[in-house]
Amino acid sequence: MKYVLATLVLIVGMFGAVFGQCSSADKAALEAFDRDWGMAGEKGDKAALMNILADDFVGLPGMVTKTASIENTMKGVEANKKNPNPDKVTHDHYYISCTPMSATITHRNTIWTADGEGGKPETFYTRSVHFLEKRGGKWQVVSNAGGGSMDDYGVLWYLEQDWNDAGQTRNKEWFEKNYASDFTSVSSMSGELMNKAEDIADGMNNKGTTELTETTDMNIRIDGNVGIVTGIYRTKGKDEKGTAFDRKIRFTDTWIKRDGRWQAWATAGANIKE
Numbered sequence: 507m508k509y510v511l512a513t514l515v516l517i518v519g520m521f522g523a524v525f526g527q528c529s530s531a532d533k534a535a536l537e538a539f540d541r542d543w544g545m546a547g548e549k550g551d552k553a554a555l556m557n558i559l560a561d562d563f564v565g566l567p568g569m570v571t572k573t574a575s576i577e578n579t580m581k582g583v584e585a586n587k588k589n590p591n592p593d594k595v596t597h598d599h600y601y602i603s604c605t606p607m608s609a610t611i612t613h614r615n616t617i618w619t620a621d622g623e624g625g626k627p628e629t630f631y632t633r634s635v636h637f638l639e640k641r642g643g644k645w646q647v648v649s650n651a652g653g654g655s656m657d658d659y660g661v662l663w664y665l666e667q668d669w670n671d672a673g674q675t676r677n678k679e680w681f682e683k684n685y686a687s688d689f690t691s692v693s694s695m696s697g698e699l700m701n702k703a704e705d706i707a708d709g710m711n712n713k714g715t716t717e718l719t720e721t722t723d724m725n726i727r728i729d730g731n732v733g734i735v736t737g738i739y740r741t742k743g744k745d746e747k748g749t750a751f752d753r754k755i756r757f758t759d760t761w762i763k764r765d766g767r768w769q770a771w772a773t774a775g776a777n778i779k780e
Contacts, residue, residue, distance in 0.1 A: 528604040537602060539558075541597065542554070544595070546558065547583075548595075552580065559646065560639065565651075566649065566652075595616070595617050595618075597613050598614055607639060614656075617630055626765070628766055631661050631664065633652050637649040658733065665684070666735060673716070681709065684769055685769065689701065690705075691773045694757070694776055714745040716741060716742070716743035721739050722737060722740070723738045731764070732761070734758065736757065738755070738756055740752070753777060756778055758773070759773045
């Protein structure tokens with residue numbers, strides 16, 4: 507299944523190459539459009555949904571029409587009203603490509619439900635791909651694909667991106683939630699072995715500034731409830747003395763699945779000398 511994920515990334519990259527006319531402002535506007543669509547669905551705003559979906563809209567894989575899609579959304583809204591703990595959905599990791607008249611939006615959906623396996627709260631992920639056209643001067647959705655549960659390879663791929671973002675923004679809450687209680691790390695700078703609390707403190711006490719974090723060359727292997735991710739991590743910025751740095755680190759991250767949720771279990775890295 508990791509090859510399916512690689513294919514999706516390749517497709518998104520191809521769209522980026524073909525639809526190379528997307529400015530940052532265009533992408534921001536399209537992301538806002540997508541979030542407004544999500545909000546309209548959450549609130550059951552039928553009038554807004556009628557404007558957002560094109561008359562010839564088709565939802566895949568079930569070939570769902572505009573009318574059926576909106577009816578399904580309204581049924582879901584009514585069901586949520588009767589649920590004391592309705593599911594919560596957030597959208598992130600947007601990849602957007604466009605021309606003046608067409609656009610493709612891909613993003614991750616994170617769904618929290620109070621009634622998961624065994625009646626326990628559970629978080630799971632899906633991925634959506636939306637195709638839009640500009641008609642009469644406004645964007646409309648002409649097709650929508652995805653929505654099925656993401657496999658473990660996809661989940662780990664996105665969690666690695668989350669890890670990058672949390673490190674750059676010093677999001678302590680993310681590390682507290684996603685590091686396993688017995689997490690360990692080996693510093694790529696000093697070789698120091700740290701536990702969960704020590705690693706988090708080390709990251710939070712960093713006085714430098716980071717302008718770029720990215721992960722490339724990822725390979726994901728999974729055996730049962732253990733996942734191994736290898737790749738190259740790049741970080742760029744200035745240290746606490748104001749000295750610029752641009753480092754590449756070859757890493758191995760070990761993940762463990764406990765209570766139905768992947769958690770970072772260990773990490774180790776080594777600097778790549780250019």
